[in-house]
Structure formats: structure tokens, C-alpha cells
Amino acid sequence: MSSRPFTPEDIRDYKEVTDVQISPDGRALAYALKTIDGESYKSQLWLASLDDDAGAPRPLTSGEHRDTTPRWSHDGSRIAFQSSRSEGIQLFVIDPHGGEARQLTRMRDGVQKATWSPDGTKLLFAAAVAVERRPDDxxxxxxxxxxxxxxxxxxxxDGIGYKLDERTHLYTVDLxxxxxxxxxxGDADDLSAxxxxxxxxxxxxxxxxxxxxxxxxxxxxMDADGKHARRLTTELSSVSSPAWSPDGRTIAVYGQRCDGNARREVWLVDADSGAARPLDEHLEVASYPLDNQPPPFWIDEGRALVVLRAYEGVSELVRVSLQDRRITALADGRRQVTSVSAWSGGDRIxxxxxxxxRHCEISCVRVDGTDERLVTRPNEDWAKNRVGFEVTQRRFEGTKEGETWGWLMLPTSRGDGPVPLWVDIHGGPTSYVSLGFTYHPYWHVLVSRGWAVLALDALGSGSYGSGFAERLRGHWGERDLPQHLAAIDELVEAGLVDGRRIAIGGKSYGGYLAAWAIGQTRRFCAxxxxxxxxxILSHFGTSDSGYYVTPYAMAGEVWDAREKYHALSPVEYLEHATTPTLILQGEDDQRCPIGQAEEVFATLVRAGKAPVEFIRYPGGDHHxxxxGSPSHRIDYTRRIAEWVERWAGRDSRRSR
Structure with missing residues (x-):
């Protein structure tokens, strides 16, 4: 059977697991499976038995709506979940053995995911509350x-827009x-309970x-009835995902000290005094998935925590002993683990x-790291008989800033000669390369068409220690672009890639560095x-997070480092750019607002030295x-592949 190439339309058939939850007895797991139906998304809950004689997973819910975030009751008799089957997103419960779901809430603006009370009689959730009521007239x-x-x-x-007309507060509802x-x-938002x-x-x-x-x-x-609320921490800039120890004395949270720093650690907070200490100052919490990161889990009667840590370019599942702080990997190999579930008294994760x-591949393992078992591969048929590619995590000598690591994808059918290269820049810059198909379908499309893909974790990236990430502060572009160029040189010298056919691109900080690169060098064909x-200066004032992230990134306030803000802004150099440039932007992006892309476009058009196209996606946010909508995602992927093939393909070589 001939191999099938990847195409942009493959996005429609990809099944995305958005949540995995193991039952309290460790004998079953529930997961949410997201699929595309025309121009909309739907999501159903599935149930998989972990018994030795178990059959294939079975659907627990059905329909055209979105059922998400399954949560088992402590006795395993019920599963609570969010669903769009009513007005807005509401809470429902269902018997895992089958039957109809029962609606619990009818909140005006919907609800956020819930958590069960230990006795199984209540659910705790957050919901938006209007600050002012509309007058009757x-x-x-x-x-x-x-x-x-x-x-x-x-x-x-981003993704919400103006938000001061609502506050988010906590509620309970009886089963x-x-x-x-x-x-x-009150005037605050209450979350993550x-x-x-x-x-x-x-x-x-x-x-x-x-x-x-x-x-x-x-x-x-606070008390379970909402009384006697009091603040525990003050020295951390932010906290999220609290998890109580079994004895109730300690609360594990994610947090960081410095305002604007996206890299998070696990902190142990005394539940009475609020005194906080890091679990391990060198343990960095994983960045992915972006909007549904699992909390820390207490296991072994409170003697250890299970977390997803960012380590040398991957998100790995680890167990951390509280006694000696020993870190043990629970899933072997260089895998990107993006969801985890455990119970305090359970023996499986x-x-x-x-x-x-591993395209949303679900597995389970004992709490000591033994007896790993594959549960299901929802995209097994989707991935069958595809055009092959080789993937390696490769060390590069780098520059005076030191060595770097990156992921190199090569087509297996490339022959003996060099191939064109796509250089992908990740966002952040303090994140690291995301490896899932959902984030980069164009990688697979380009490799199917004979391209190599280089995704480097250059200086400033997360998962390589705080020192590596901190050295880019105040030096965007200056210290990391040379590392990308050095890695390209190594691949050209090794005969793997064609130095005359190299394209660069990225989103968010990746968009920043791509724009910076074309103003600094003529190395790229597209x-x-x-x-x-x-x-950077206008981003500081217009981004939803710019006013606190930008001063951290630039290592200085605007009024103290204004010249640096200007000097590190790509728009200051785009008059020199000659590289054909495609600009892709969501019109409703609040993280990197559309005005940033408009400045790139206007400068390139006015300078008149580089072919440029500007694609605006109505309703599109930063993600x-x-x-985004399925048709926008497919169009986005198709345009990237077509643009780089047009300007850096086999018949489009340009002398540099």
C-alpha cells in the first residue's frame, strides 16, 4: 500500500483528547474526545476499562454538543462534566454504567469545570457574575x-475581550x-478551587x-460554607491549581515569584500560616497543554507528588518524593505528556x-513507574500508512551563548541530496517546542512535500533551567537569532539541507523573531x-498582558529602558527587509493585537523591497x-505550505 502524504485537510479528521481522568479504584478512565463537524467542534465522553479482559473504549455520551472535563465522584458512582447541550455551558452528572445525563446548573453565563466534595453530595465550581444588573427600563x-x-x-x-463587567465567583450545587x-x-475573581x-x-x-x-x-x-475566607500567600506573584495534602496541612500550588515570568514552580504552602516554600527550585512545571494544565497530585499517603515537569525540551510525568526531593520519571522515553490523572489512595496513574x-495516545502506569500499559490510540487509523519521517532531538554547538537543543524532522524518502528547510520558532519565548499535531500541522505537510523542519529551543526557552531562560531578558533577537543561524549552518555543512532554500516562521514570539530575522539578514528565502x-513599546500598552510581561522581558520599565524597547523592535529594521513575507493574524487577538501585524505590513509595503501578503482571520484570537474555526485552521496551514513552496521551493531559488 502506498504511503499517504499529510495535507491541510487532515486537520478535519484528527481526534483530540482534551482531558483524561482515572477512576478512584483505578479500574477505568474517562476521557473527552474532541472532533470536527463541518465548521464546528463537538466533544463526547468515552469510558475505557483498565481490567485485563477489557474491550475497546465505549462512548459514554453522544450528540452534536460539547461534553468536556469529566470528573469522577470519590466513590466512583458518578461522573460530573460540562456540556453545551443546554443554554451555555452547564454542569451535568451521569452514571458511568450508562443512562441519561442529569442537568445540575442553569447559570446565566455558564460554568467552569467542577470538583466533587469528598462525601459526594456537592460540586464546587466557578461562574461569572455580572457587576451591574441591567435596569428594567x-x-x-x-x-x-x-x-x-x-x-x-x-x-x-485574549479569547474574551473586555471583562470588567463580570467577576468570577465560587459556587456549590447539591447533587x-x-x-x-x-x-x-466582591471585586476580585475567584478561580481554581x-x-x-x-x-x-x-x-x-x-x-x-x-x-x-x-x-x-x-x-x-475558607470554610466549606464560604465563611472565614482569608489570604494565605502574598509573596508569590501568582498561584493556580491548588491541591490539598491528605492530612490537610499543606496545599501544593503552581506559582512564581517574579511578576511577568511565565515559568512556574511547584510550591508547598502551609494551610494554616501560609508560609510557602518551593518543592524543588529546579523543577519547572510543564507549559502544555496551554489551557488545561493538570494540577499536582498527592500520592503514597502524602509522601510524594505527581506533576508534569518541563525538562530538556519535553513535558514529562514525574514523581517527586517529599522526603528527599528525589525526582523519578514515571513514563520512559522522550515523550510529550500533556494530561495526567491520579488519586491520593490509588495505585495507578x-x-x-x-x-x-503518539497522537493523543492514552496510557496508564503504576505509581512506582512499573506496569505501563497502552489504553487507546484514538488516531491510530488516521496515522496509518503515512509518509514517513525521521525525528531526532539534536544538540547544536550554538554560539558564544552556549549549546542548544532542537528537534529535526527529515523526510525518510529524501534521497542522498540536501532538502529545503523550514525553521520554526516557538512562542514565549520562555516556552519550548510543542510537539503535538494540533499545534503544527504544517510541519507534517511540509515534510510530506520533501522539507526538513528545525524547531530549536534557543536561548530563553523554558525546560533548560532558569539561567538559560533568564539570559534572554533584555536581549530579544540579539542572542537567540545567532543560535538559529548557527544551527542552520551545521545542517548545511552536514549536507542535510539546502542552504539556498531556507524559510523561517513562527507565531507570537516566533512571529517576533521571524520579523526580526528578515530585518537583520537575507539568509531566508521566505x-x-x-x-x-x-x-515592543506599543505592545506594552495594547496587549492584554503587555503591561506586566514586557517590563520583565525587557529587564526594565518603559521609562527606564525606552531606547532598548525601540532598539529590539523588529519594525525599526523592516525597511531593509527583502524576504517575501506572509503575515497571518487573528482580528480579535488581544495577546499580540492586530496593530502589531499592521505595523509589519505597512512598513514592508511602504519600503517596497519585499513581496508581502497580509491575511486577517475574522473572529480569530491568539490561538x-x-x-480557531476549522476552515481558518486549514487555510492557515495551507497558506504557510504554499507560501514557502512558492518562494523557497525547488523552482524558486533566489541568490542571496
């Missing part, structure tokens, strides 16, 4: 068109039914309320891998600049490439 259209009064820097968010009970109130093991207390993250620090969050605790080979930072 004002129409809904007039109310939505009223002037917006902004008093905080944190007034908008037997009835109206939800509001536990928190967890019950103590005895059900008597709740830990949660609460935002601050000042004009310049409302993006920051502290750890709070469920996890999901999503990388260039460039793709997606959702970039082009003007349109992986979460």
Missing part, C-alpha cells in the same frame, strides 16, 4: 452599548438538585483588585501523550510572521492556529 441592546469605564490595567483578555449557593463575592480531603475547607486562587496588580493571584482558604508519533510582537 434599559433594553439589552442599549445595555451592551453602554460606555465602559476602565479602572484597571487588566481589563481585557440532589436545587439552586447553586454562592460562596464568594479545591476541597480539603475532609471536606471542611476550600482552597482557591483569588485575584488582587488594585489598578496595576489585578492580574496577580494569591492563595486563599493515567496519562496522555501528544507528540509527533518568511511567515504570525501574531507577532513588532513594536486561532490550533483552536
Amino acid at each position: 434599559v433594553s439589552e441592546a442599549q445595555w451592551q452599548d453602554r460606555p465602559r469605564v476602565v479602572t484597571r490595567a487588566d481589563y481585557k483578555s 440532589v438538585g436545587g439552586e447553586p449557593r454562592q460562596l464568594t463575592e 479545591a476541597w480539603s480531603m475532609d471536606g471542611r475547607a476550600i482552597a482557591f486562587a483569588r485575584s488582587r483588585t488594585g489598578p496595576r496588580d489585578s492580574h496577580r493571584t494569591d492563595l486563599w482558604r 493515567a496519562f496522555m501523550c501528544d507528540d509527533y508519533v 518568511a511567515v510572521v504570525s501574531a507577532p510582537v513588532a513594536n 486561532l492556529a490550533e483552536k
